[in-house]
Amino acid sequence: MRVKLKIGEEEKQFIERVSELSGQDVYKCYQCGRCSAGCPFAFEMDLLPNQIIRMVQMGLQDEVIHSKTLYLCASCFTCQSRCPKGIDLARLMEAIRLLIEPKGKDQFGPNDVPTKLANELPQQVLVAVYRKFSK
Ligand code: SF4
Ligand code: SF4
Structure with a gap:
């Protein structure tokens, strides 16, 4: 059975703002998991880097902004060097932090x-x- 995900206006805005601020096309990610497999801090994260980007694709703002992963990312760029799509997850996380911090x-x-x-x-x-x- 296929589950159809309904993305509303609020979710769309969140996806657009994160994409705009980070300069990353989140839809390029196809969930290969290479970023998370190489992340040196994955063992401490509540959401893995590939889960963060998947949730952004789905507009799941609440789940993403409450994740401690955003603050554990050390911007080491290991994930970007491993990503077949060249996605810079450190910039993505920085963009989300900018959005949520007053x-x-x-x-x-x-x-x-x-x-x-x-x-x-x-x-x-x-x-x-x-x-x-x-x-
Ligand atoms: S390595 Fe790139 S394409 Fe693969 S899950 Fe991570 S962000 Fe997505
Ligand atoms: S940049 Fe952040 S998410 Fe990517 S491998 Fe390094 S610590 Fe993990």
Whole structure:
């Protein structure tokens, strides 16, 4: 039996916004699973990277935005290098984070890093964390 999925206006808008912000064509994904098989953080994720993109294709906004996967993705680009369609899942996840985080509400700032730690951590780490948790 074939199940027909009805995508409403709200779902369409979510798919369009994610595609627009990420610059990725989510419909190119055909669920081969290579991204998830190579993701170094998959073992901690509640939704695997291929499940995230499938849910975006289906417009399942609520399920996606509550996933901790969005914040566990380390933007390492392993998935993109393995994807036969060249889909950049790190950008996709970043786009979803941008959509759900209230404008101007930083979740993490320079004052949250103890001075000793700030002096020891590589600058790239700090920049990556600020980028992920602030707007
Ligand atoms: S590797 Fe690419 S095509 Fe395969 S499931 Fe992941 S995003 Fe989709
Ligand atoms: S970019 Fe994110 S989703 Fe892709 S392999 Fe790295 S941690 Fe996993």
